[in-house]
Amino acid sequence: MSRLSVKNHDRDAAGYKYIYPVNSRRSGGLSIGINFNTNNACNWRCVYCQVPDLTIGAAPELDFELLAIELTDFLQDVLHGTFYQRFEIESDRRVIKDIAISGNGEPTSVDDFSKAIALITQIVEQANIPHPFQYVLITNGSLMHKPDVQAGLQVFNQYQGQVWYKLDSGTDVGREAVNHAGLSLLKQRENLIISAKLCSTWVQTCVLGFKPGKGQGGLLEALEQQAYLSLLAEVIEQVPLQGVMLYSLARPSLQPEASTITTATLQQLNDFAESIREIDLLVTVS
Ligand code: SF4
Numbered sequence: 220m221s222r223l224s225v226k227n228h229d230r231d232a233a234g235y236k237y238i239y240p241v242n243s244r245r246s247g248g249l250s251i252g253i254n255f256n257t258n259n260a261c262n263w264r265c266v267y268c269q270v271p272d273l274t275i276g277a278a279p280e281l282d283f284e285l286l287a288i289e290l291t292d293f294l295q296d297v298l299h300g301t302f303y304q305r306f307e308i309e310s311d312r313r314v315i316k317d318i319a320i321s322g323n324g325e326p327t328s329v330d331d332f333s334k335a336i337a338l339i340t341q342i343v344e345q346a347n348i349p350h351p352f353q354y355v356l357i358t359n360g361s362l363m364h365k366p367d368v369q370a371g372l373q374v375f376n377q378y379q380g381q382v383w384y385k386l387d388s389g390t391d392v393g394r395e396a397v398n399h400a401g402l403s404l405l406k407q408r409e410n411l412i413i414s415a416k417l418c419s420t421w422v423q424t425c426v427l428g429f430k431p432g433k434g435q436g437g438l439l440e441a442l443e444q445q446a447y448l449s450l451l452a453e454v455i456e457q458v459p460l461q462g463v464m465l466y467s468l469a470r471p472s473l474q475p476e477a478s479t480i481t482t483a484t485l486q487q488l489n490d491f492a493e494s495i496r497e498i499d500l501l502v503t504v505s
């Protein structure tokens with residue numbers, strides 16, 4: 220027997236290739252994660268990333284049949300089997316809160332992304348979950364321009380899915396320093412607008428800084444904050460956003476830069492949250 224504690228985010232905990240349950244303190248229940256990036260590959264390399272042995276690349280070819288079997292089995296186990304007992308989930312957490320497409324890399328990099336979203340939503344529909352839950356796609360947004368990714372978001376939107384869109388900087392320098400991403404500011408803004416037009420979109424932002432002499436960028440810097448606010452203000456002139464989820468690092472980075480970054484304090488997060496609220500956006504802090 221394995222205990223699925225709120226600290227146990229090990230994607231192998233339940234023994235599946237694609238499915239990983241998380242006993243989520245944030246949501247107060249079970250979060251069903253779906254990981255397409257079983258090769259730990261991402262097209263970005265964020266300095267705070269908690270994926271072990273992260274490599275640059277895309278998700279491998281998806282085994283649709285196996286995904287279907289795993290998701291069907293897992294939902295059956297949770298809804299009608301002994302999953303909660305075997306994993307000793309607290310009785311008040313025995314409820315599916317969300318189904319999150321979120322993996323060890325960028326999920327939209329998988330080939331046939333829209334087919335995967337259609338398959339997942341179809342299987343979940345068939346399982347007939349008896350209470351409300353939320354679909355979430357956690358993405359860095361860099362592939363939003365691809366027609367297949369947009370088709371996937373359209374399907375997701377039919378099920379009231381939400382996109383949690385990573386935005387850690389409003390400058391090219393900051394994005395390069397924090398995310399090691401080649402995406403230009405212009406492209407970042409365009410892609411965020413595409414996402415928000417297709418699907419309800421939250422911006423998800425990690426606030427961090429670099430230790431003296433270790434680099435520049437990150438939203439602890441005043442100029443970065445101004446650029447970020449300008450970017451968001453431009454976006455919401457064109458399309459509504461659900462809001463911004465601000466967070467600081469809860470767990471240590473597994474990347475080589477781990478020792479060079481500084482975490483935001485709660486006060487710093489709250490101060491920045493106030494500035495974002497001034498442009499009329501909802502903000503949560505964690
Ligand atoms: S986008 Fe996500 S998975 Fe990719 S490097 Fe950044 S934090 Fe890691």
